[in-house]
Amino acid sequence: MNFVIIFIVTAILQFFTPWWTVALIPFMIAAWRPTTSFQSFFTGFLAIALLWFLYGLYLHINSLGSMSNKIAEIFSLPNGILLLIVTTILGGLVGGLAGLSGYFVRKTVA
Amino acid sequence: MKFVKAVLSVIVAIGLVYALNRPWGKVPALGSFLSPFTGFWQNGEKLAAPGEEVVLKLDSLKDEVTIRFDDTGVPHIFAKNDFDLFYVQGYITAKDRLWQMDIQTRAASGRLSEVLGPATFELDQKSRRLGMAYGAEVNVKIALSDPKSREALLGYSAGVNAYISQLSPKDYPVEFKLLGYKPEPWKPINTMYMLEQMTLTLAGRSNNLNMSNILKKYGSEVVKDLFPDYPMLQESPIIPVGTPWNFTPVSIPENKPGDVKDTVLTNEYPKEEPKPEGIGSNNWAVGPGKSKTGYPILANDPHLELTLPSIWYQVQLHSPDMNVYGVSLPGIPSVIIGFNQNIAWGVTNVDADVFDQYKITFKDTTQNSYWYDNQWKPTRKREEIIYIKGQREPFRENVIYTHHGPVTAYTDDSNGTLNLATKWIGHEPGNSFLTFYDLNKAKNYEDYRNALAKYVGPAQNFVFADNGKNIAITVNGKLPLKRKEQGKFLLDGTNPDDDWKGWIPAEQNPFVKNPPRGFVSSANQSSTDPTYPYYINWMFAPSERGIRINERLEKMTSANADSLRALQNDNFNVLARTILPKLLAILQTTPLNATYKAAQQVLTDWNYQNSPGAIAASIFEEWMPALKSAVWDDEFDSPKAPMAYPSRDRLLYMILKQPDEKWFDNVKTPKKETLSDVTVASFKTAVDTLIARHGAMSPSWQWSEVKNTEIRHLSRSLKAFNAPHLQVGGGSSIVNAITKKNGPSWRMVVELGPTPKAYGIYPGGQSGNPGSPYYLNLLEKWEKGELNELIYLSSPDQQNQHLTSRITLKKK
Numbered sequence: 001m002n003f004v005i006i007f008i009v010t011a012i013l014q015f016f017t018p019w020w021t022v023a024l025i026p027f028m029i030a031a032w033r034p035t036t037s038f039q040s041f042f043t044g045f046l047a048i049a050l051l052w053f054l055y056g057l058y059l060h061i062n063s064l065g066s067m068s069n070k071i072a073e074i075f076s077l078p079n080g081i082l083l084l085i086v087t088t089i090l091g092g093l094v095g096g097l098a099g100l101s102g103y104f105v106r107k108t109v110a
Numbered sequence: 111m112k113f114v115k116a117v118l119s120v121i122v123a124i125g126l127v128y129a130l131n132r133p134w135g136k137v138p139a140l141g142s143f144l145s146p147f148t149g150f151w152q153n154g155e156k157l158a159a160p161g162e163e164v165v166l167k168l169d170s171l172k173d174e175v176t177i178r179f180d181d182t183g184v185p186h187i188f189a190k191n192d193f194d195l196f197y198v199q200g201y202i203t204a205k206d207r208l209w210q211m212d213i214q215t216r217a218a219s220g221r222l223s224e225v226l227g228p229a230t231f232e233l234d235q236k237s238r239r240l241g242m243a244y245g246a247e248v249n250v251k252i253a254l255s256d257p258k259s260r261e262a263l264l265g266y267s268a269g270v271n272a273y274i275s276q277l278s279p280k281d282y283p284v285e286f287k288l289l290g291y292k293p294e295p296w297k298p299i300n301t302m303y304m305l306e307q308m309t310l311t312l313a314g315r316s317n318n319l320n321m322s323n324i325l326k327k328y329g330s331e332v333v334k335d336l337f338p339d340y341p342m343l344q345e346s347p348i349i350p351v352g353t354p355w356n357f358t359p360v361s362i363p364e365n366k367p368g369d370v371k372d373t374v375l376t377n378e379y380p381k382e383e384p385k386p387e388g389i390g391s392n393n394w395a396v397g398p399g400k401s402k403t404g405y406p407i408l409a410n411d412p413h414l415e416l417t418l419p420s421i422w423y424q425v426q427l428h429s430p431d432m433n434v435y436g437v438s439l440p441g442i443p444s445v446i447i448g449f450n451q452n453i454a455w456g457v458t459n460v461d462a463d464v465f466d467q468y469k470i471t472f473k474d475t476t477q478n479s480y481w482y483d484n485q486w487k488p489t490r491k492r493e494e495i496i497y498i499k500g501q502r503e504p505f506r507e508n509v510i511y512t513h514h515g516p517v518t519a520y521t522d523d524s525n526g527t528l529n530l531a532t533k534w535i536g537h538e539p540g541n542s543f544l545t546f547y548d549l550n551k552a553k554n555y556e557d558y559r560n561a562l563a564k565y566v567g568p569a570q571n572f573v574f575a576d577n578g579k580n581i582a583i584t585v586n587g588k589l590p591l592k593r594k595e596q597g598k599f600l601l602d603g604t605n606p607d608d609d610w611k612g613w614i615p616a617e618q619n620p621f622v623k624n625p626p627r628g629f630v631s632s633a634n635q636s637s638t639d640p641t642y643p644y645y646i647n648w649m650f651a652p653s654e655r656g657i658r659i660n661e662r663l664e665k666m667t668s669a670n671a672d673s674l675r676a677l678q679n680d681n682f683n684v685l686a687r688t689i690l691p692k693l694l695a696i697l698q699t700t701p702l703n704a705t706y707k708a709a710q711q712v713l714t715d716w717n718y719q720n721s722p723g724a725i726a727a728s729i730f731e732e733w734m735p736a737l738k739s740a741v742w743d744d745e746f747d748s749p750k751a752p753m754a755y756p757s758r759d760r761l762l763y764m765i766l767k768q769p770d771e772k773w774f775d776n777v778k779t780p781k782k783e784t785l786s787d788v789t790v791a792s793f794k795t796a797v798d799t800l801i802a803r804h805g806a807m808s809p810s811w812q813w814s815e816v817k818n819t820e821i822r823h824l825s826r827s828l829k830a831f832n833a834p835h836l837q838v839g840g841g842s843s844i845v846n847a848i849t850k851k852n853g854p855s856w857r858m859v860v861e862l863g864p865t866p867k868a869y870g871i872y873p874g875g876q877s878g879n880p881g882s883p884y885y886l887n888l889l890e891k892w893e894k895g896e897l898n899e900l901i902y903l904s905s906p907d908q909q910n911q912h913l914t915s916r917i918t919l920k921k922k
Contacts, residue, residue, distance in 0.1 A: 019145040023127050056146035063154025067284065067881025071150045073830035074288075087144045087151075090130070094141075097126055101119035108116045 002029050002039070006047035006095070014051075022048045022091055023098035030102030037103055044099025049092030056084045133290050142279070143287055153284040155882040158183075162915040168272045171197060171921040176906040179915045182898060183876035183884035186426040186435075188906040192258075193265040195429045196443040198919060200269025200296070203423055207440040207878040208274070209283040210419050210824060211300070212293055214441060218303035218310070219243050220496060225291045227499040238494040239509055241516040242310065245536045246302035252541050254298060259543050263298040266443040270296035283879060285825065304441035305543070309536040311389065311414070313568035316465040317649075319530075320754035322600040327751065336773075339595065339648040340640050341759040343766065344688070346657045348571055348585060348632040349620045351639045357618045359643040362593055363611050389414060389852055390651050391458035392678070392845060393573040394631030394659055395581040397624060402668040405862040406575035409674040410447055410456025411854035413847045416821040418833060418885070419878035422446075422856045424870070426903060427550065434550040435868065435902050437856050444546045447858060449868055449902075452553045453576040454860035458632045460569035462589050463647040464535035466596075466610075468514045468603030472529060477510050477517075481604045487513070514603055531603055533610065538588060540566030555580045555623065562586045563616040571632035577862045583630035584621035585637040585646070589614040594645045614644050629663040631656070633845075652758050654684035654843040671859045671869055671897075678857050679895035680845040681720040686730050689762055690718070693733075696789045708807060709797045720846075722814035722839040725807065731817070731841055733796035737761075740788040740795070744776045758843075814838055819848055821873055821889075823880070831880040833873070836893050846895075857897060869897035 010025045026044030035043065060068045060080050068080030077083050130141035143149045158179060173190040175198045180186065185202045189195035204211065216222045220237035222230035237243075253259040274293050286292055325333050393410040401407050414421055422437035427445060436448015447456050471481040472489075479486040489510045496505040510517040514531035521527050541564060548561035558574045562584055569587025574580070590610040601608040620638045622630060634651035662677055690713065697710050709729050716726035739747075741761060746753045764771050769785045776783045783791075804810045814837045823831035840846035840853065847853055858870040873892040877884035891898060901912050 014145075014147040019142045019148050020127050020131060022145070023123060027123070052146055056151050059146055059151040059154055063156055063881060065154070066156075066883065066885075067150055067154035067879075070830040070880050071284075074828060087146070090140065090144060094123075094126055094130065097119070097123040101116070101123040104112070104116040104119045108112045 002033055002035055002043045003047050005029055005033075006044065006099075007051055010048065010095075011051055011055075020094075022052075023094050026095045026099035027102035027105075030099040031106045032102075034106075035099075035103055037100060040099040040103035041096040042099075044102075045092040045096030048095025049088045052091035053084065053088040056087055060084060138288050138290050148280040150284050150287055150881075152280045153287075153879060153881045155877070155879060155884075157883045158915040160914045164915070164917045166917060166919050167922040168197075168201070168919055169922050170268050170272070171919060173921070175919040177202060177917040177919070178903065178906060178913050179917075180901045180910070180912045181914050182424075182887060182912075184424045184426065184901070185876075186428070186901070186903050186906075188428045190430065192429055192432075193261050195427055195432075196262045196265035197269035197272070199425060199427060199438070199443055200266035201273045201919070202269075203425070203438070203440050204270040204273040204296070206876055206884075207419055207423060208293055209285040210878050211270070211296070211441045213285075213824060214307060215300045215303050218307035219246070220494070223496055223498040225289055225499060228501070231496065231498060231505070234496050235505075235507070237310075238496065238507070239516060239518045240310070240314070240532060240534070241492075241509070241511075241537055242303070242306045243494075244492060244511075244516065245309075245534075245538075246299055246306050248537065248539045249302045249305070249541070250299040252539055253302065253543055256541055256544065258547060259541055262443040262543070262547060263301055266301065267296050267298050284881065285828075288828070301442050301543070304439055306536055308439070309568045311568075312459045313462065313464050313535055316463070316467060316597070317754045318467045318597065318600045320752050321598055323748075323751040324746070324753045325599055327753070328745075336756040336760055337598075337648070337754070338760065340636060341653055341757070343759050343763040344657060345636050345639075345653045345759075346660045347636045347639050348583065348656070349622050349638045349642075350625050350627060353620075353622050353625065353638075355618075355641070355643060357615075359618065360591070360612075360615060362591055362644070363607070389459075390461075390634040390655075390847065392631075392633045392655060392659060392847070392854075393456040393458050393571065393583075394629060394663060394674075394677075395454075395573050395575040395583070396663060396666060396669050396674070397581045397628045398579045399628045400663070400666055400669050401861075402670045403861055403863055405577060405579060406581045407669060407671060407674055407859065407861050408449075408454040408456060408573060408575040408581075409678060409857075409859045410458070410573065411678050411847075411857040412447065412457065413852055414855040415851055416819075416853050416855060416873055418821055418823045418831060418874050418880075420855060420872045420874035422872050424872075424876060424900075426901075428903070428906075432551045433902075433904065435900055436858070437870075437872070442543070442546075444543070444550050446546055447856065448550075449860045449862075449866050450550065450552070451866065452578075453549075453558060453574065454862060454866065454868070455549055455552075455558065455575075456573045456858065457570040458573075459634055460571055460585055460587060460637060461634055461647060461650050462535075462567075462569040462587060462637075463592070463597045463645070464567060464569065464587075464590060466533045466601055468512075468531045468533060468601045468608065470512060470514075470517055470529040470531050470603040477529075480512055482513070483604075483606045489517075492516075512603065514609075530600075533601075535567035535569075535588065535590075538566050540564075540588065542566045554578055555582060558582070559584070571634075571637075573630060573632065575860070575862050577864065577866075579862075580624055581630050582621060582623040583632060585619050586616075586621075587619075588616075589619060589644070589646055592645050595648055596645065598648050618644070620646075627664065629666075631659050631663060633659055649757060652685075652843055654688075655845050655847065658682055658684045658845050671861050671867065674859045675857070675869065675895070675897055677845065678854065678859070679840075681839045681841075683718045683720050683727065683730070683841070683844060685734070685758075685762075685843045686716070686718045689765060690716075690730065692766055693737075693789055693793075696786050697793060699786065700790050705801070705806075706794060706797055709793075712807075720813055720839045720841045720844050722812065722837045724813045724839070725811045727813035727839070727841070728800060728811050728816040729796060731813070732800055733793055736792040736795045736799070737788065740776075740792040741774060744778045745773065813841075817841070817848075817850055819850055819853065822851075833886060833889055838893055854892075857892070858900075859897060866902060868900040868902060870900050871897045 030040040072083040220234040391412040395408040426435040436445035545565040633655035635656035720727040821833035840848035
């Protein structure tokens with residue numbers, strides 16, 4: 001359930017808020033709703049990673065990688081898909097760590 | 111414990127977000143850059159859907175405007191008044207080229223360091239010291255006081271700003287995201303900066319100091335001998351020899367040349383970079399007698415640095431009193447090179463002597479006054495403030511202005527400080543924009559001549575053809591009235607005799623209309639033969655391109671657009687035809703080893719074509735600079751006192767007609783070298799260089815591989831945005847003037863007639879976005895030397911198989 005809430009709320013907010021909303025939402029959800037330490041990290045990670053992956057993949061395919069493949073070259077990566085994986089992991093890490101800290105903050109008052 | 115865990119984990123999470131939210135050196139802030147919602151992912155584009163229709167509502171439009179796009183991405187704009195027309199030109203140019211407009215304006219105004227940091231500081235300082243902003247400020251006042259240019263500039267600015275204001279950060283061109291800054295509102299003065307930048311590129315340097323150093327070291331006899339004012343071996347001037355000068359020239363004050371040239375001290379002035387050969391252009395028009403259609407045909411290919419995005423942007427502009435198609439410069443309203451229903455025009459650079467340096471004597475270190483006409487004259491000061499990214503305090507400098515122009519100080523170990531004022535056409539008040547505005551609407555020869563009279567600089571050879579079957583070419587611009595050779599050397603800033611004495615009257619600028627030979631042409635060579643009563647410059651671009659063009663046009667009959675296209679792609683090497691037989695004859699007399707013999711054989715078998723696969727072209731093109739060095743380096747290469755080198759024409763003349771000249775001897779060796787010695791030695795050097803760089807002779811010696819033409823992204827550093835490797839021939843003295851970095855930045859051929867039929871191409875694409883299918887879509891055809899038919903519409907609803915999407919703009 002937390003996964004679905006994070007995924008949907010972040011997806012909507014991301015269209016008109018700064019990128020760091022991907023930290024804010026997992027933090028708030030984990031601080032608000034009961035979860036475990038492992039789950040808070042995992043849910044945050046997976047929700048953001050999946051969100052960035054799916055939308056990034058859509059943009060990549062839609063433009064035939066015309067931009068992503070070139071940016072990959074700038075970052076010394078072989079292609080845009082690998083850059084998408086880097087993007088996914090980075091987004092996931094931010095979401096996961098934010099979720100985990102939300103969980104620990106909740107613990108201080110629970 | 112709970113609290114520690116909570117605080118620690120929050121710190122780690124915030125730390126990560128913080129680290130991803132700021133740039134690290136050259137790496138942009140990765141959070142927003144990588145996020146698919148805000149980052150570069152947003153900049154990928156796909157082809158416009160055919161038949162797609164978009165309606166936009168915009169502020170301050172006066173009426174409805176329609177844009178039709180063709181399948182190459184060119185906008186065809188239909189407006190009901192000039193303001194709307196230029197508004198939408200600004201809007202759509204910004205949509206395709208916003209970052210280019212930003213970075214080029216910054217380069218011209220000396221504001222690169224604000225976004226690029228200390229790396230560009232010296233560039234900025236140079237622009238400021240040259241007074242680029244000063245020139246732009248003078249000119250924008252004039253432009254805004256004329257109703258026509260005012261409407262165009264305000265309309266264009268409003269359009270660019272309408273585009274910028276609707277962008278959110280995720281929509282910014284990817285370069286803004288990579289460099290971490292955002293677009294600024296566009297101002298009318300930015301257009302003037304763009305014009306200044308053009309003036310700088312085409313008329314922004316002089317050889318004054320290099321020449322003065324030669325005078326100092328070798329005296330006037332040598333200068334007269336080695337640096338003549340007209341080519342000695344061969345020339346085919348722009349205005350055909352024998353064209354009568356039907357005017358009474360105004361008298362030129364013939365004062366004694368100032369003595370300053372002999373008192374100039376050799377100094378450690380940084381070596382002036384000569385304009386690279388390859389910055390120049392070709393244009394020509396054939397008259398009705400030479401064409402298949404019975405109407406004139408006009409061609410133009412301006413040679414500039416080849417970049418991505420291209421310096422040019424194609425556009426059709428249609429309003430009730432105008433229907434013009436051609437290329438514009440992003441940032442400048444109107445079309446710069448193009449055609450309309452009745453006329454076509456094109457430009458090449460004149461290379462007039464419009465950049466002079468004057469030696470200034472200040473009264474004291476305050477530099478508040480300088481000596482002029484036997485009295486102290488007050489200076490003016492202009493504060494230049496350069497902001498530098500990553501530095502808290504901006505750099506401030508007071509640039510001193512004399513009546514000549516801004517002063518730059520050069521320090522020299524032996525002589526102290528040398529203060530030089532720059533008198534430059536870029537500071538001359540005027541409204542050159544109106545020339546293009548009027549040409550866009552011109553209907554006939556008279557309109558063309560009237561439009562040209564408004565032009566200041568950089569002086570251009572304006573070629574013209576109309577459907578009244580006229581052809582013409584005018585060496586045009588405000589050309590200073592000077593005595594002969596005034597400005598060949600450093601000038602005396604204290605002596606009024608050395609000032610510019612006004613201007614050559616516009617109607618007396620060299621021109622020719624419908625000459626008997628049936629064609630007009632220019633390729634940056636000498637404007638006229640020495641009978642023209644005024645001094646324009648003492649040296650122009652080498653003559654080979656002009657000679658070749660004129661030879662081929664002379665012979666041409668029943669030409670069509672394709673004949674002129676073929677001439678634009680002509681790879682014949684006139685230089686080789688002139689000199690190679692003589693050089694090979696010299697080689698014949700020397701025993702050579704097998705490696706050199708093989709190279710010699712390749713050259714002997716050569717048909718003088720600089721085609722992409724020619725190995726001979728590679729050897730020859732490597733040999734010529736080596737030969738030049740072998741002859742002149744010992745006398746003219748000095749790190750202490752930089753000097754100009756004698757022209758190519760002078761060297762050829764010496765080789766062919768004065769083989770026993772002392773200059774062939776290398777004064778740095780005890781031996782007495784001859785023409786034969788330097789020829790053989792430089793030939794070996796050239797072959798050795800090729801072997802060192804490309805291995806033993808093989809297909810890797812092919813001209814296109816050795817020349818290795820590159821088209822770089824404007825950032826000059828983002829290699830991923832560069833064009834792929836190109837297979838192209840040509841060269842610097844070739845009509846097809848593609849060098850390593852410069853070349854035909856636009857090729858256009860227009861068949862005049864009841865309805866014009868035009869063709870054109872440039873190496874790149876309409877979009878400046880590297881993620882757009884329109885970024886490089888024109889490159890392949892350009893590489894092959896082909897042209898696209900230019901879709902010239904007469905109404906917004908015209909049917910044409912090449913048309914795709916449509917945007918309708920309505921006022922809000």
